[in-house]
Amino acid sequence: MPLVELRDVEKRYGRGAAEVAALRGVTMDVERGEFVAVLGRSGSGKSTLMNLLAGLDRPTSGTIRVDGRDLSQATPAELAAYRARTIGVVFQQFHLLPGRTAAEQVALPLVLDETPPGERAALVAAALDAVGLSRRATHVPAELSGGEQQRVAVARAVVRKPPLLLCDEPTGNLDSVNAEAVVDLLSGLRARLGCTVVMITHEPDLADRVASRRVRMEDGRIAP
């Protein structure tokens, strides 16, 4: 059974004349252990797809199954639990919280998940170690470079060892050297943690570098 199954997923924003069809029937499977790179022009629906996969939004029609669970039927509480346990998310803008140390950023999913305080430090240390930032644990975002900030965000995404890692243009705000370092990191984590990665990117070179499969989106559909 594939980890992710998308069947005829449609997503429309707005109503009537203002209606925008962001996804027009997406059917796709992602197998366990895959590293899928999603490419496509701006506005083609990549982020919309990602938000649906992340359980942050619901499809207008169609079904999304992750790990056998139908997200379109899940209650809000089930979706929150899904976001906490099944996925990790990385964004283009890092979305680190100002004024908190790297260790505190990484601990956030553990706080939300009610992980006993005694178990948190070890998990945080392991995650920071996995992204090579053990020595930056007490630094706040303002004291970190862009590449380091994104690596903290990656550590935050994997601290609970989720089976599915979702990254929406994680290299969009990084120079090429840092971009390569981050995708290499994602690739390494996939191997080390045995997780599945879906990554959106603009750059075919990066996709070639790490992806096991490339998917191209065009106008709300998967291009053949």
Added chain:
Amino acid sequence: MRAADLRREAWRALRASPLRTLLTGGGIAVGTMALTLILSLSLGLTGVLAELVATDEQLRHLVVMPGFGRAESRKNGGAAPAVEGEMSDVKRQRLQRVMLKRTRGGPPFQVRSVVIDAETEKELSALPGLESARPFLQERFELSFPGADGRNAAPTTEKPQGALSLAIQADHPYYPGRLLAGRWFARDDEPGVVIHEYVLYRMGITSDEAQAALVGKTIRLTARKSTAMQQAAAMLGIGPRGDAPVAYTEDVPVLGVIRERFGMERANVLEEAFAMQADLFLATDFARKLWDRQEGRGGPQAMLLTAESIGDVESVESRVGDMGLEVRSIREGVQAMQTFLNVMTAVASVLAGIAVFVAALGIVNTLVMSVLERTKEIGLLKALGATDGDVARLFVAEAALLGFAGGAIGTALGWALSLVGDAIGRRLIEQAFLMPYEGDLFRFPAWLTFAGLAFAVVVACTAAIVPTLRAARVDPVAALRS
């Protein structure tokens, strides 16, 4: 989220904008302070009132004095008196009001025609619903020390000193507490006087030692013949002239020396109206014996009636009024004072409530700002697995912490100010009455501390409802895209 994590996150959010937190928390603190302070004062004053009345016995008391007979307004149950003649309605009403007003206090320049004679006294004692009836006997004496006979080392005075006596029972709850020397009466028929330090001063006995040495010595009471008119005058402190013939003299021992009652001291309020001018006190039965030594004087100047229950006071009051006598009780006065105090407390509480309401608006504002500023953070928390409930709890915790801190500071300030207010009020009372004041002005019981704190937290959490709902409803997709 765990409680400890919630607390830490709330604290972090408040610390992120210290000035805003300080101002908002300050608002809550001031509101809580005002409220606890007002409640503290109200509790204290209610206590003072309760102590002043001391027992419900005083509420059952009535004082009966000679009256002007049955007034027109009393006869027809307080209805408007008839005004004859042709006139406008406005003028008629005006005149009716004048008549009501004038008859209530008795007609002017008219002698109180209904006195308390032996007959009336019996009638009063037999009224239904009455527990006891005690006469107030006030009498005018001239005081002197028969020092020349060798029994007495007390100073002889050149001029006899005029003094007003009042009869008080031996088992009185308050008078013995005011003794400066000697003792109070052991029995109601004990011959002797308890004398006021002021009349001794007027007689030239000034030092504490001289005053104490007087106890056990003999004092001479000289009574002059007086008429009913002169008795009435005696009540106003205008005694019979020294040229009236002497009715009798009586030599009695000085049992004790007493001082004045001041301001807030416990007292029987109705009795005090008579005791105010008293220079010396006699035991009731002994006083009656002296009183009866002059013939044809009629009954006492006043009677103190005690109703069987507070509920009987009103009916006794109207019966006595029907006898044409003047009657007063403090039941209505105390009730009016209590009502006044309650109204004052309510008004002050409303004002303090407005302060708390304004503070609550401050909290609403702070939290709305906080939600707006942290929209992105809320979106991220949701993306990391926070439920709507988690987000709501974060903001409620922030408000509750603000309320708790503000409430704690406010309650502490309220308590501190109640101590200051108590000290200042005490000093003012002591300056006014020249007496140490034992009672409370402000009371700050433990429950008020908890109530102040709980109230601040509840207000803060209530203020958090709307901002919290906004926070919980943040759409993570929109929040993260911006």
